[in-house]
Amino acid sequence: MSTKNKTVVRSLDILNLFIDHPALTFQEIIELSGIPKSSVYRMLTSLEEMMFLEKGADSKYRLGLLFLKYGNLVSKRLDIRKIAYPIMEALHYDVKEAINLIVQQGDAAIYIEKIDTYQKVRLYTAVGRNSPLYAGACSRVILSHLTDNEIEKYLDSVEIKQLAKGTITDRDELLVSIQDARKNGYTISHSELENFTSSIAAPIYDFSGEVVAGISIAGIEANYSEDNIGNLIPKVKGAALEISRQLGYVD
Numbered sequence: 568m569s570t571k572n573k574t575v576v577r578s579l580d581i582l583n584l585f586i587d588h589p590a591l592t593f594q595e596i597i598e599l600s601g602i603p604k605s606s607v608y609r610m611l612t613s614l615e616e617m618m619f620l621e622k623g624a625d626s627k628y629r630l631g632l633l634f635l636k637y638g639n640l641v642s643k644r645l646d647i648r649k650i651a652y653p654i655m656e657a658l659h660y661d662v663k664e665a666i667n668l669i670v671q672q673g674d675a676a677i678y679i680e681k682i683d684t685y686q687k688v689r690l691y692t693a694v695g696r697n698s699p700l701y702a703g704a705c706s707r708v709i710l711s712h713l714t715d716n717e718i719e720k721y722l723d724s725v726e727i728k729q730l731a732k733g734t735i736t737d738r739d740e741l742l743v744s745i746q747d748a749r750k751n752g753y754t755i756s757h758s759e760l761e762n763f764t765s766s767i768a769a770p771i772y773d774f775s776g777e778v779v780a781g782i783s784i785a786g787i788e789a790n791y792s793e794d795n796i797g798n799l800i801p802k803v804k805g806a807a808l809e810i811s812r813q814l815g816y817v818d
Contacts, residue, residue, distance in 0.1 A: 577602055578610045582619060582630075590627040647771070647780050648680050650813045655682050655782065658806045662799060664786040666806075667766075669705045670779065672697065674725060676706035679780075701727055701741055702734050704756035704768035705783035711748035712770055712778035718745065733758030753800055757788055765791035767799050769807035774815025782807050 577600070584591060584599050591599070597607050611628065614620040618633040648668065655666045659682045668680035675697040700710040700721060710718060727736045733756065735741050748754040753769045768783035784803050791799075808818065 574610065577606065578614060581607070581610055581614065585620075585628075585630050590623070590625075590629050592627050596628065647810070647814070651771070651780070651782065651810045652680060652682075654806050654809050654813075655680065658782075658784070658802060659683070659685065662784055662802060664784045664790070664799075667705055667768075667783045667785055669698075669709065669781050669783075671700070671709050674721060675699055676703075676709055676781070678705075698760055699725065699728075699730075701725065702730050702756075703760045703783075704754040704766040705781045705785075707741075707744060707756065708748055708754040708768040708770050708781040708783075709778060711745040711754065718742075730760055731758045731762045733762075735759065753804055755796065757791070763788045767791075767796060767803050769804045771807050772811040772814070772816040772818075774817075776816065779814070780810075782810065 580600055580602070581596060584596060588595075588599075593607070593611070596602075596611070597604055600607065602610075611620065615622060615628075615631075618631040620628050621631045622628050647670065651668050655668060659666045663685040665681065665683035667678055669676045669678050671677075676699075678694050678696050678698075681694050698706045700706050710721065713721070722738060722741070727738070727741075728734070729736055735744060744754070753767060756766045756768075758764060759766075764785060765788045766783045766785040768781050770778040771780040771782060773779045782803060784799050808816075811818070
């Protein structure tokens with residue numbers, strides 16, 4: 568095990584002490600962890616600087632506010648998954664296409680749920696997989712509902728790559744797609760993440776009206792004729808609205 572990996576493991580050992588102990592002194596951490604005093608001091612200093620731990624006026628260490636932030640994010644995502652799953656199941660049973668649920672993670676979108684029981688051909692998407700915000704209907708529906716300033720900053724900072732034959736790499740074309748998504752309430756993509764696949768996505772709102780996730784219907788491009796798309800759009804929008812309402816959104 569490398570020195571860096573050993574330090575990370577020991578730091579996690581220290582953090583794990585706070586599962587059973589809400590507050591610990593420096594000496595208690597040494598005794599409970601079995602880690603040498605000098606190493607504990609260095610790791611506590613780093614963990615405090617990174618706000619994983621905080622030291623109170625009583626000289627005891629406690630979990631820092633950063634964990635509250637992470638905890639809220641995890642809780643929020645788990646709540647969305649729990650609420651969305653039965654609605655995704657019903658939509659999947661209806662349309663027999665893959666149904667995806669994504670949330671934003673930094674400059675990317677991460678798939679946090681997928682149902683494809685009736686989908687014979689496995690697609691690019693998978694739980695835990697990331698995709699750039701500019702590519703694919705489900706990702707771009709998140710990008711489209713950021714502020715204009717956030718979108719400009721994102722497009723200035725990211726390298727737009729050709730991921731499949733239909734990936735939109737032209738900035739002006741992307742901006743047009745974003746405006747269409749805002750106006751129409753959905754996004755369509757063809758061969759943007761994987762050749763010969765298509766997707767239709769709609770935004771999911773929380774109680775404050777903020778877009779917190781996206782849901783999509785996805786499948787083989789041949790199944791997404793103009794007529795079929797016309798039938799699928801109200802279905803994905805309806806599912807997104809139902810999830811949003813259960814999150815407290817009032818349209």
